[in-house]
Amino acid sequence: MSMRTEKIAKAPQKLESAPDKQGSLKQNGLSIIKFCLHTHGKTGSYFLKDHLLLFVKSGIYTVRFGDQEYTVRSNEMVFLHKSIRIDYEKSGEPGSEFKLDYMMFFLNENILEEFVRFSGYKPMYPVNELVPVSIITVSPFTQAYIESLKPYFESPDEVSDGLVRLKFMELLYHLADSNNHFLLELLQPGHNKNSNISKIMEDNFTNPVSISDLAYLSGRSLSTFKRDFQAMYHTSPLKWIRNRRLNEAKKLLLETPLTVTEVCFTTGFENIAHFSKVFKLQFGLPPSEFRLQSHTREDEPGQGEPLS
Known part of the structure; x- marks a missing residue:
């Protein structure tokens, strides 16, 4: 991906008006945004205001952070830490008219703190170094969870704020069960204390x-x-x-x-x-x-x- 000279979009704020957005669920700073488009290689840059979990249902989503590049393919998920800039390239699969179908889950600090209190989850050992970008294992339970969101996007006005929050908590439970180290990083307090x-x-x-x-x-x-x-x-x-x-x-x-x-x-x-x-x-x-x-x-x- 080449150097960008366009505006860097601040996410998730700018994504609500994206032309390829299919729907969204929002509640007090939490956002789930569903996208679907046909593309042979669309590039851009984001500055992430909140933590982001990005699930690719079909297609390819490539993320670059610093000198590292991560490719997320169908039925894969990537975690992107808040307050970082990323460059991206979106591409659909050739056999599906280059269709790219994906969801973005934006998590703020409040939902993470609430999850810790509600679940009683406690990190067992400290994380010495933050990993800003990491690929997340998608279990069959997580895939079933993604499918369960379909009716919510079809009738978003009928979904209460409390139910949106509950669905976020459900996602965190699925990730806690299959990706222990990911939650250790996400929930580790003071990971960047007194940084330069x-x-x-x-x-x-x-x-x-x-x-x-x-x-x-x-x-x-x-x-x-x-x-x-x-x-x-x-x-x-x-x-x-x-x-x-x-x-x-x-x-x-x-x-x-x-x-x-x-x-x-x-x-x-x-x-x-x-x-x-x-x-x-x-x-x-x-x-x-x-x-x-x-x-x-x-x-x-x-x-x-x-x-x-």
């Missing part, structure tokens, strides 16, 4: 993250994250991200052939007009004029010649 703030900021400054997302990634409360960040950088996280994005945009304008629109989206800005405005405030010229003037200076006689 500078690395988190460098890894995520182009992603559509909130300050709460960054605090979570660092293993800190929001107030502690802001205090530690201020002590380290002597500015606010929002100002730091804006300046870091602008400096990266300046570099891309000078060193790459990317269009201004591509530079805007690549560096994490979501609006061209806003990007041009803040770029001009920072560097004195709008992006297109800045690039043109920089290239004009380079082409002037005597520019770039060694001093005698």
